[in-house]
Each structure stands twice: as structure tokens, then as C-alpha cells.
Amino acid sequence: xxxxxxxxxLDFSPQALADGFLLDELNACRAxxxxxxxxxxxxxxxxxxxxxNVSQRVVLPGKPDAFLITGSQTGHLPVLDRxxxxxxxxxxxxxxxxxxxGETLPSSEAMTHAVIxxxxxxxxxxxxxxxxxxxxxxxxxxxxxxPKTVAYGTPEMAAAVRHILLDNxxxxxxxxxxxxxxxxxxxxxxxxxDAEGRLMQLINTTQFQKDTSWFI
Ligand SMILES: [Zn+2]
Numbered sequence: 139x140x141x142x143x144x145x146x147x148l149d150f151s152p153q154a155l156a157d158g159f160l161l162d163e164l165n166a167c168r169a170x171x172x173x174x175x176x177x178x179x180x181x182x183x184x185x186x187x188x189x190x191n192v193s194q195r196v197v198l199p200g201k202p203d204a205f206l207i208t209g210s211q212t213g214h215l216p217v218l219d220r221x222x223x224x225x226x227x228x229x230x231x232x233x234x235x236x237x238x239x240g241e242t243l244p245s246s247e248a249m250t251h252a253v254i255x256x257x258x259x260x261x262x263x264x265x266x267x268x269x270x271x272x273x274x275x276x277x278x279x280x281x282x283x284x285p286k287t288v289a290y291g292t293p294e295m296a297a298a299v300r301h302i303l304l305d306n307x308x309x310x311x312x313x314x315x316x317x318x319x320x321x322x323x324x325x326x327x328x329x330x331x332d333a334e335g336r337l338m339q340l341i342n343t344t345q346f347q348k349d350t351s352w353f354i
Contacts, residue, residue, distance in 0.1 A: 143246060143291075144210065144243065144246045144291070145234075145246065145249075145290075145291040145292055146234045146235060146236050146248070146249050146291065147233070147234055147235045147236070148235075148236050148237075148238065148243065148244070149235065149236070149237040149238070150237075150238050150239070150240075150243060150244075151238075151239045152239075152240070152241065153239050153240070153241070154220070154221070154240075154241055155206075155220055155223060155224075155225055155239070155240055155241070159196060159206060159223075159225065161206065161220060161223055163194070163330055164192060164193075164194045164206060164223075164263075164330060165217070165218055167192055167265070167330050167334055168192045168208060168218060169216065169217050169218075170334075171190060171192065171265065171267060171334075172190075172215075172216055172217075173216070176190055176267035176268065176269055176337075177189065177190030177191065177192070177208075177213060177267060177268075178190065178213055178214070179213035179214035183268075183321075184268075184320070187213070188210075188211055188212065188213020188214060189213055189267075189268040189321075190213065190266055190267045190268050191207060191208045191245035191247055191248075191251075191266050192207070192208055192263070192264070192265050192266070192330075193205045193206060193207035193208070193226075193245075193248070193251045193263065193264045193265075194206050194262060194263050194330055195255055195261070195262040195263070196225070198227070201227050201228060202259075203226075203228065203229060203252060203255045203256050204225065204226060204227050204228075205225075205226050205251060205252070205255055205264075206223050206224070206225055206226075207223065207224055207225075207226060207244050207245050207248050207251055208222065208223060208224075208245055209222045209223055209224050209240065209241075209242025209243060209244060209245065210242065210243040210244065210245055210246055211242075211243075212242065220241075221240075221241040221242060222241075222242050223240060223242065224238045224239065224240030224242055224243060224244035224245075224248075225238060225239050225240055226238045226244055226248055226251075226252060227239060229248075229249065229252035229253075229256065231249060231252060231253050231256065231293065231296040231297070231300070232293075234249070234293045234296075236248055236249060236252065245266075246290075246291050247266055247290060247291055249291060249293075249295070249296050250264075250266065250290075250291070250295060250296065250299055250324065251264045251266070252296075253296045253299050253300050253303070254299065254303060254324075254326050257300050257303040257304065258303055258308070258309060258326070260309065260328055261309075261326045261327065261328065262327070262328055262329055262330070263326065263327055263328075263329060263330035263332065263333040263334075264324065264325070264326045264333065265324070265325045265326070265330075265333045265334060265337055266322065266323070266324050266325075267323050267325075267337065268320075268321040268322060268323070269321055269323055269341070270321050271341075271344055271345070271348070272315070272321075272323045272340060272341065272344055273315055273320070273321045273322065273323060275344045275347070275348075276315030276317075276323070277315070278347075279340065279343065279344060280311075281311070281313050281314055281315050281323075281340075282302045282305065282308070282311065282313075282314045282315075283314060283315045283316070283317045284298035284299060284302065284314065284315075284316045284317060284318060284319075285298060285317060285318060286317040286318050287318060288316070288317075288318040289318050289319065290316065290318070290319035290322065295316070295318070295319075299314065299324070302314050312325055312326050312327050312332070312333065312336040313325050313326075313336055313337070313340055323337070323340075325337040325340075
């Protein structure tokens with residue numbers, strides 16, 4: 139399994155995204171996550187491949203699961219432009235197929251985002267970051283996890299994420315860890331601020347417990 143390479147079948151039309159798609163909120167969030175090293179690209183990690191991605195649902199007539207997502211191979215950029223985003227217009231996780239438009243291919247992990255939007259209609263934002271600290275402490279923090287045997291970007295990952303989402307508490311928790319994808323954490327929420335807030339809260343809680351663990 140090669141990380142960072144698109145595993146799904148992509149029907150892609152290369153074209154600029156219409157100005158009507160507002161990216162400011164998504165782009166600002168992505169820049170904050172990059173600044174914290176939760177999204178990025180580092181020669182010392184994951185064989186130098188970019189990691190992490192963010193997306194936001196868009197209202198598009200006849201396209202109930204459409205969303206904007208950061209493009210593939212953009213992890214090294216501190217701030218993105220419109221040309222670095224793709225619009226996913228349709229997806230079929232069971233067939234491992236995705237349709238998208240943009241000037242950049244959608245993130246190789248777009249299928250995971252798609253499954254979340256399809257399964258939970260109230261979700262409007264998904265964030266995928268890489269954090270060794272969060273990932274190593276995920277089960278201790280009570281996060282649901284996808285199995286170690288399930289690799290990123292595969293139909294099996296889509297099914298494993300969907301399985302977690304169908305649990306009634308998934309919407310409340312809003313977070314999961316991918317044990318088969320090193321350092322992989324996913325957050326979702328009714329708004330982008332909601333998803334980012336859950337992630338920041340997890341970071342704070344994990345750090346607090348680490349800082350105070352010597353008391354116990
Ligand atoms: Zn990842």
C-alpha cells in the first residue's frame with residue numbers, strides 16, 4: 139500500500155472552481171492546522187509525503203453529498219489558493235468511485251470525507267490531521283478506532299469509518315483514530331468551527347493528561 143497515492147477510481151474534470159464557492163473559512167482553518175504541524179509535509183515523516191486535509195460541504199442542487207476539499211500534493215504549502223482545492227460532486231464508496239472538478243486532484247483521502255458526508259447529513263465539515271501524540275493516546279481518550287489491518291484510502295477504510303458513524307454516539311464524539319494509518323485522526327462537526335473545536339479540545343485534554351500523569 140503506497141501512502142499518498144489515490145486509491146479510488148476518479149472521474150475528474152479539470153476546470154477552475156466557480157467564484158461562488160467560498161473558500162475563506164476553509165482556507166483559514168487549513169492554514170491554522172498547517173501552522174500547528176497537523177497538516178503538512180516533512181522529509182522525516184511518512185517518506186516525505188504530504189499529510190492531512192480539510193473539507194466543507196457545499197449546497198449544490200442535485201448533488202446532496204458535494205464538498206470542497208484540499209487538493210492532492212498540497213501538504214507543503216502554508217496557505218492555499220483557490221486552485222489548490224477540488225470540488226467532489228458525487229461519490230460511491232461501495233464502488234470506490236469519486237467524481238470531482240478543479241485545477242488540482244482531490245486529496246487521496248477524499249473517500250473517507252465522502253463517507254462521513256453521506257452517512258451523517260448534519261455534518262458540514264471534516265478535518266483529517268496527523269498527530270503522533272493524539273494517535274498514540276486515542277484509545278485511552280475513548281476515541282473510536284478503525285482496525286490496524288485497514289489501510290488508508292481503501293474501500294475497507296470507507297466501510298470501517300461508516301461502521302463507526304452508524305453508532306449513535308458518533309455525532310457526539312465527532313472524532314476517530316485510524317489505527318492502520320500512522321498518526322491519522324479524523325474530526326467532523328456540524329460546522330467547521332465545531333470540527334476544529336473538537337480537535338483542539340482533544341489536543342488540550344491529551345496534553346493535560348500527559349503533563350499531569352506523574353501525579354498519579
Ligand atoms: Zn492521512
